[in-house]
Amino acid sequence: MEIRKITRKEDLAMVQLIRASLEAYGLALPGTVYYDENLEKISTSYDHEGCAYYVLVEENQVLGGAGYDRFDGFEHCCEIQKLYLSKDIRGHGYGKQLLVYVMEQAQRAGYERCYIETHDHLQEALGLYQKLGFTDIEKPEGVVHSTMNRFLIKEW
Template structure:
């Protein structure tokens, strides 16, 4: 397995993975990434501003997408990016790949010059919340401007330390 930047050929597979994961947690609701207009064309979104955002897919030996993670500029805080769309297919969950994705996105956001990494999640995603806390994300009150209005848990990580 390896990580590589998202390509247009990954769009349909990745959108399917994200939607299936959200459905499995009853989060196929308006106000989640499930209905994001760019979900079916993620490569276009991330390649449109490569110095400020990126998405990395995890692929197997046959170049099949197993999951991915990204970041993009976020105006909620100064020099802040948002951790976006960290998802894995069920068959590879629990094997440490979520940690690998987290380490990759933290390093890449830091390389892009961001000072903090923000994320929105939902209490239904308890395993993901444990992962975020393991990597030093601190829960914060709900920001005034939400990106995904159904989300009910909010975290930020300071990238300027470590």
């Protein structure tokens, strides 16, 4: 497995993976990333300072992805965004590997903490976040994905 920055040619594969994941968990709903207007151009929406999006690839097949971008709800904070894995590789430690890598990149970019929003339906993800030291917080102001109902933060 290789983790690297996404390219335009991988946008469609990542969009399909994200939408399939949300459908599988009953979250293909307004107020989730499923309907983000920039979803179909992930590579270009993370093409500015202070953010990046990475894909998990094996033999040129996109099996997952995650990114970070600035989050104005807290000082020196980024938000971990669009962390999704193919159903074929869930439960084998790749989500942890990808999340740790993205957090390391965010820390190198100067962030002091990271925020993540998720949903109770995503129990595997919640378990991973808690194992990695994220703690629950109240819903911050300015949350875009109104369907999400769990909000966590981690400081380093």
